[in-house]
Amino acid sequence: MALPDLAKKPQRFTGGHRACAGCGFPVTIKIILQAAENPVVVGCATGCMEVTSTIYPYTAWRCSFIHTAFENAAATMSGVEAAYRSLKRQGKIDKDIDFIAFGGDGGTYDIGLQALSGAMERGHKLVYVCYNNQGYMNTGIQRSSATPRGANTTTTPAGTHLPGKPQYPKDLTAIMAAHGIPYAAQASMSHWNDLYRKAQKAFAVDGPAFLNVLSTCRLGWATAPEDTVDVAEGAVQCNVWPLFEVENGKWKLTFKPKKPLPVADWMKQQGRFKHLFQSDNTELLESIQRQVDEDWQRLLELCGE
Amino acid sequence: MTLSSQTKNLLKVHQQVNVNIEPNAGWRDLPIGGVIPQAGTATQFATGDWRTIRPVWSKEKCINCHRCWLYCPDMSWISENGQIQGVDLTYCKGCGICANVCPAKVHAIEMHPEDNFKDDEVVKEG
Amino acid sequence: MAVAVETQKTAALTGNEAAAQAMRQINPDVVAAYPITPQTEIVQLFSTFVSDGLVKTEFVAVESEHSAMSATVGAAAAGARAMTATSSQGLALMWEMLYIAAGMRVPVVMPMVNRALSSPINIHCDHSDSMGARDSGWLQIYSENAQEMYDNLIQAVRIAEHPDVLLPVMVTMDGFIISHGMENVELLPDRAVQDFVGEYHFPYPLLDVEHPKTLGPLALQDFYFEFKRQQAEAVHRAKNVILAVAEEYARISGRRYGFFEAYQMDDAEYAVVVLGSTAGTAKYVIDQLRQAGEKCGLVKIRVFRPFPGPELSELLSGLKALGILDRADTFSTQGGPLYLEVKAALYHALKRPKCINYIYGLGGRDIDPELIRQALMEIKDLGSEQADGVGPIVRYLGVRE
Numbered sequence: 128m129a130l131p132d133l134a135k136k137p138q139r140f141t142g143g144h145r146a147c148a149g150c151g152f153p154v155t156i157k158i159i160l161q162a163a164e165n166p167v168v169v170g171c172a173t174g175c176m177e178v179t180s181t182i183y184p185y186t187a188w189r190c191s192f193i194h195t196a197f198e199n200a201a202a203t204m205s206g207v208e209a210a211y212r213s214l215k216r217q218g219k220i221d222k223d224i225d226f227i228a229f230g231g232d233g234g235t236y237d238i239g240l241q242a243l244s245g246a247m248e249r250g251h252k253l254v255y256v257c258y259n260n261q262g263y264m265n266t267g268i269q270r271s272s273a274t275p276r277g278a279n280t281t282t283t284p285a286g287t288h289l290p291g292k293p294q295y296p297k298d299l300t301a302i303m304a305a306h307g308i309p310y311a312a313q314a315s316m317s318h319w320n321d322l323y324r325k326a327q328k329a330f331a332v333d334g335p336a337f338l339n340v341l342s343t344c345r346l347g348w349a350t351a352p353e354d355t356v357d358v359a360e361g362a363v364q365c366n367v368w369p370l371f372e373v374e375n376g377k378w379k380l381t382f383k384p385k386k387p388l389p390v391a392d393w394m395k396q397q398g399r400f401k402h403l404f405q406s407d408n409t410e411l412l413e414s415i416q417r418q419v420d421e422d423w424q425r426l427l428e429l430c431g432e
Numbered sequence: 433m434t435l436s437s438q439t440k441n442l443l444k445v446h447q448q449v450n451v452n453i454e455p456n457a458g459w460r461d462l463p464i465g466g467v468i469p470q471a472g473t474a475t476q477f478a479t480g481d482w483r484t485i486r487p488v489w490s491k492e493k494c495i496n497c498h499r500c501w502l503y504c505p506d507m508s509w510i511s512e513n514g515q516i517q518g519v520d521l522t523y524c525k526g527c528g529i530c531a532n533v534c535p536a537k538v539h540a541i542e543m544h545p546e547d548n549f550k551d552d553e554v555v556k557e558g
Numbered sequence: 559m560a561v562a563v564e565t566q567k568t569a570a571l572t573g574n575e576a577a578a579q580a581m582r583q584i585n586p587d588v589v590a591a592y593p594i595t596p597q598t599e600i601v602q603l604f605s606t607f608v609s610d611g612l613v614k615t616e617f618v619a620v621e622s623e624h625s626a627m628s629a630t631v632g633a634a635a636a637g638a639r640a641m642t643a644t645s646s647q648g649l650a651l652m653w654e655m656l657y658i659a660a661g662m663r664v665p666v667v668m669p670m671v672n673r674a675l676s677s678p679i680n681i682h683c684d685h686s687d688s689m690g691a692r693d694s695g696w697l698q699i700y701s702e703n704a705q706e707m708y709d710n711l712i713q714a715v716r717i718a719e720h721p722d723v724l725l726p727v728m729v730t731m732d733g734f735i736i737s738h739g740m741e742n743v744e745l746l747p748d749r750a751v752q753d754f755v756g757e758y759h760f761p762y763p764l765l766d767v768e769h770p771k772t773l774g775p776l777a778l779q780d781f782y783f784e785f786k787r788q789q790a791e792a793v794h795r796a797k798n799v800i801l802a803v804a805e806e807y808a809r810i811s812g813r814r815y816g817f818f819e820a821y822q823m824d825d826a827e828y829a830v831v832v833l834g835s836t837a838g839t840a841k842y843v844i845d846q847l848r849q850a851g852e853k854c855g856l857v858k859i860r861v862f863r864p865f866p867g868p869e870l871s872e873l874l875s876g877l878k879a880l881g882i883l884d885r886a887d888t889f890s891t892q893g894g895p896l897y898l899e900v901k902a903a904l905y906h907a908l909k910r911p912k913c914i915n916y917i918y919g920l921g922g923r924d925i926d927p928e929l930i931r932q933a934l935m936e937i938k939d940l941g942s943e944q945a946d947g948v949g950p951i952v953r954y955l956g957v958r959e
């Protein structure tokens with residue numbers, strides 16, 4: 128699909144929302160909703176997306192939308208999807224409808240992991256999208272288990288003893304793939320075509336699908352608002368955020384940087400890593416690079432590259 | 433069973449296609465449970481006044497790639513029949529993403545300080 | 559539509575079986591539930607109805623009670639009649655979602671089998687679980703026995719879904735005592751229940767995709783309060799609806815229900831107020847005392863939310879003394895939750911009885927007739943002219959000193 132054609136389809140997410148200037152997730156929403164052919168019902172976890180897009184009486188959603196709480200977007204949408212199946216079976220509804228649950232990385236990797244795992248295991252026909260901005264942004268930039276090692280957050284503040292978050296992020300996309308669901312993929316808002324195609328596949332499978340989509344938070348990452356797309360692109364180019372998919376158990380790389388950038392180059396773009404370059408953190412930076420390289424090698428093997 | 437007058441009122445409200453939620457509406461007149469019974473009401477909330485810099489578009493230079501349309505977080509680029517028409521500044525927050533993603537060789541968007549423009553020029557460019 | 563009372567079938571059922579039968583007859587579109595003693599049997603039985611094709615329900619075997627309530631809220635908001643069931647720790651895990659269900663005005667109905675809350679962990683009956691949820695915005699109906707559980711559940715659907723109400727309803731019964739005790743239960747014909755509950759209707763169904771709407775938005779200082787005011791009003795309006803539904807139910811079943819049951823209250827001078835299965839034991843004691851010429855009576859509260867304050871006040875204000883039995887404590891030094899409500903209801907009465915509180919039966923501790931008789935004798939003494947002061951207002955009945 129060429130972009131001018133994509134723009135011909137009616138948009139289901141409007142301006143007038145209150146996300147920060149230069150926020151990444153509205154773009155993620157836009158690309159995913161443009162990929163849906165059917166009417167959609169969207170469920171959303173508490174977090175920046177929900178809180179900026181539905182400030183009563185203003186909603187940025189042009190499709191059916193429900194938010195109930197933080198940790199349960201997958202469970203709430205399980206109920207919506209079960210209602211759909213029930214009413215369809217009874218002949219009370221005949222339309223085809225797609226179901227999407229959006230959760231931030233906090234609402235997905237951390238507090239919502241149980242509900243997500245349950246929904247995926249039960250096999251609801253539901254596309255779960257983690258709009259991953261690598262931290263709890265709505266509550267003021269706290270660490271999550273998706274936050275990169277070394278990042279300065281308000282619960283892992285860079286200090287004299289600790290240089291930001293001590294742990295590496297966990298590999299949630301692999302965890303979701305391990306559920307044996309028909310489709311799990313990792314994508315980035317910067318690579319719209321890749322994301323668009325993955326969203327199409329996710330809608331097409333007959334069962335649950337999971338998309339983990341890197342979506343810049345320029346406030347929490349401390350980047351210039353105009354750099355939102357570039358920084359997400361950088362994460363892909365340095366292999367911190369590889370693009371891949373797992374379709375019926377088969378792993379496939381969907382993008383391979385020609386010459387991967389050093390991770391430090393990507394980190395230098397962001398204020399949240401500033402402290403690492405202000406004093407000698409060579410060792411830490413090297414070990415981060417080593418970890419990224421190892422993860423990348425493992426991924427290449429999984430993908431048969 | 434009979435319905436209370438508020439319930440009748442609410443059912444009536446629900447059946448209207450355009451619900452105008454008055455900022456001063458009392459509890460009896462609001463739809464129940466916090467429901468916003470209408471789609472896309474955020475379009476009534478202009479975020480354009482957050483802007484300190486504004487995108488200026490050159491129709492001549494534009495190659496219609498639509499990257500600005502795609503990456504604008506505030507749905508500000510107007511596309512009709514696959515043609516970029518310009519930018520609607522009602523929601524534009526002046527992030528500068530559009531100017532940044534416009535291909536470097538094309539450079540059809542430039543960001544200018546908001547102070548360079550008089551208020552009455554706002555709303556739509558194209 | 560009137561159904562001849564004689565077409566009802568009598569069956570020997572446990573409380574859980576009676577609840578499951580009511581659910582089968584209500585035949586909800588979606589049930590999302592998670593097992594917990596002593597409610598488990600309801601989920602298991604209902605699953606067999608699904609497996610055997612006896613219901614049209616989509617059963618979602620969720621991974622927790624938090625998800626059970628989340629999915630039930632989602633299904634109800636989507637436009638489907640949705641139910642769940644729980645007890646104790648399960649209700650505690652749902653806590654967050656209870657408030658959300660009420661705030662979003664989804665008419666979910668839930669059998670709730672009363673069980674003590676940890677810690678220590680205990681699987682037996684007390685009312686700590688549902689009492690903790692008393693201010694969550696749910697309507698609460700307490701059942702004395704399996705028959706009431708059955709009848710209350712069917713009525714709850716109509717109450718919850720009434721457009722004047724649109725609030726979730728929990729219908730409780732005492733764990734083990736009722737949930738596992740076998741009794742004769744009169745069951746309505748399936749058809750009669752189906753006709754009684756009718757079609758589900760929620761004014762803002764998500765699946766009506768032609769009319770997209772946003773449910774569960776952020777509402778701040780400028781609107782939140784109005785929604786809470788609406789919610790308070792809906793609870794007020796539920797009172798009329800509860801009585802009207804009871805009236806209609808009496809026509810098809812021959813069984814009458816109100817906010818509470820007044821037993822031997824016409825000329826009573828002193829009385830006890832109770833919830834749930836204890837009413838059965840207390841009635842037996844009252845009968846005995848009455849034979850000995852005592853002017854005692856009993857009030858069994860059926861509807862705890864909305865609380866029938868003015869109606870109770872009218873009934874109770876003429877008494878000399880009153881003992882309120884609570885199977886839960888508030889740990890506030892002020893007594894149990896039922897005591898606080900009844901006492902508050904009496905505050906504006908011109909004549910007020912002396913009022914004391916008995917906390918009893920925690921963690922399933924037996925309440926035998928002798929204990930109730932003792933309590934009634936204390937209450938009687940309190941009401942006598944000679945009594946001076948009331949003594950301790952909160953007393954613990956049946957605990958080892």
Ligand SMILES: Cc1ncc(C[n+]2csc(CCOP(=O)(O)OP(=O)(O)O)c2C)c(N)n1
Nearest residue numbers: 173174175197231232233234262263264265
């Ligand atoms: C049960 C519960 N715990 C905590 C919160 C507070 N809270 C709201 S959003 C949020 C963080 C959201 O982080 P994420 O899911 O990553 O979304 P983001 O805001 O980053 O987009 C937290 C901690 C809550 N609303 N509910």
Ligand code: SF4
Nearest residue numbers: 146147150175344345
């Ligand atoms: S804090 Fe970050 S994620 Fe939240 S609205 Fe702002 S830029 Fe977007």
Ligand code: SF4
Nearest residue numbers: 504524525527528530
């Ligand atoms: S400056 Fe930002 S908000 Fe304004 S049109 Fe460009 S991308 Fe959109």
Ligand code: SF4
Nearest residue numbers: 494495497498500534
């Ligand atoms: S990004 Fe630049 S070239 Fe492409 S459509 Fe927009 S203005 Fe035209």
Ligand SMILES: [Mg+2]
Nearest residue numbers: 231232262263
């Ligand atoms: Mg986040």
